[in-house]
Amino acid sequence: MFGNNSLVNIKVFAHKENKIMTKSIENLLKMIVPAQVPLSFHIELIKVQAIIARTQLVRQCRAFGGPGCSKYKDCDICDEGHCIDIVDDSYLRQTWKDNYNEYMEKLNRAIKETEGLIITINNKPIDPKFHDTCGGSTENSEDVLGNRVVYLRKVLCNYCSNSPNWDGHKDFTLKDIEERLNINFPKLKPSLKTEIKGFVEGIEKDESGRVREIKIGGKKLKGKDVMELLGLDSTKFSVTPATIRFNTRGKGHGLGLCQYGGNQMAIEGYSYDDIINYYYTGVEIKKYEIPCINKPLSGKILMIDPGHGGEKSQDFVGPTGLREKDVVLNVSKKLKNRLEQLGAHVYLTREEDEYMSLSERVKLANKIRPNFFISIHLNSFSNPSIHGCEIYYYRNDKDSEALGKAIMGSLVNNLSIVNRGVKVADFFLLRQIGVSSLRIELDYITNPEIEEKLKDSEYINRVAESISEGIVTYYKY
Ligand SMILES: [Zn+2]
Ligand SMILES: [Zn+2]
Ligand SMILES: [Zn+2]
Structure with missing residues (x-):
């Protein structure tokens, strides 16, 4: 059963009234869909647009782990135009005039009959780009945005040849x-x-x-x-x-849905899911998961990467022979359990003591595209008294820097680990991975006291718990 969507409240900043409105997702769609598509279009295309708008909302809203409005910090979206365009009822009455009742009924039906549906890939909402008229074929994302997005592939489309915007x-x-x-x-x-x-x-x-x-x-x-x-x-x-x-020829950036083409498909008898699957490659249409209060990481995808592994491992070794590759695997498995309890989807790059090249790890991360990729390591130094934690992120990645600081704060508070800094680094892994990523050098295995602590499974539990706490803290703010 899916009937709880009214539980998710979205905070909308209305800039003319200078006040915050609270709306359910389904009610908000009535203000978004008409800003994106003419209601004279076929009902199946209006359904496609309702699913697109819902997908955008789920990506944007903080309850689902989205960034919220970048200008009004307490709000999920605003009506100033830089978030998602929204229009109000008086605007619709003016624009639709005599068609108001008919169009409103069509709009409500399209939203109702697609209730809760969003477009996903790997369980994450996609960025559902759309445009007016493609003019013969849509575009590959790399030719427009510069980066490859798996679901934004070129497809041929002659469905839009009757569009008023075919030639301009x-x-x-x-x-x-x-x-x-x-x-x-x-x-x-x-x-x-x-x-x-x-x-x-x-x-x-x-x-x-x-x-x-x-x-x-x-x-x-x-x-x-x-x-x-x-x-x-x-x-x-x-x-x-x-x-x-x-x-x-055509109108718009050419990515994703071609609206006039999709409308023609609808007229020819295709349904909303046919149309979505035609213009977005390899996606799934499913109901969004309602974020749950005691699962603060629900909807988050995290990839944990225990460093090294296997015989070829060039890992560090403690004074009594404790191996880095074993400790970090242990920490990573416990971390996975804890993060899953908190609602996250968690992937490990390795679950055994086995060799895995850096490029295999990069490949895996770029395939899954988690919200964060977190490598776990230990450090080593010739002077055995040196100890403490260092966390590295790549260049200007503000998200990773903030997450690194939250994790460091938690490790320092809970375990009195010494803070040796959250710093920029140019490691191969951080550079090659196309998502936000961190490398945590938990502590120095060459320090005899630290090595003893790392042998204690209760201590490892607390390390995993502290890293999880840091991640939850990061998402709270
Ligand atoms: Zn905004
Ligand atoms: Zn087209
Ligand atoms: Zn290492």
């Missing part, structure tokens, strides 16, 4: 183009005998500069006839180009 154009004056592109065209002196091949050529002037004869579009004309027919002031004339027309 826009005319610009040369001056306008110069200003917008910050360029200078070569200056043409009006006194010169300028020709535009195929259009205006063969200009013959008399000694005072009056046009005697001219060929326009292949037709020979007398200067005075051109003056009369075009209503020019004088036969002393020359030509220069002044506007350029840009002809376009």
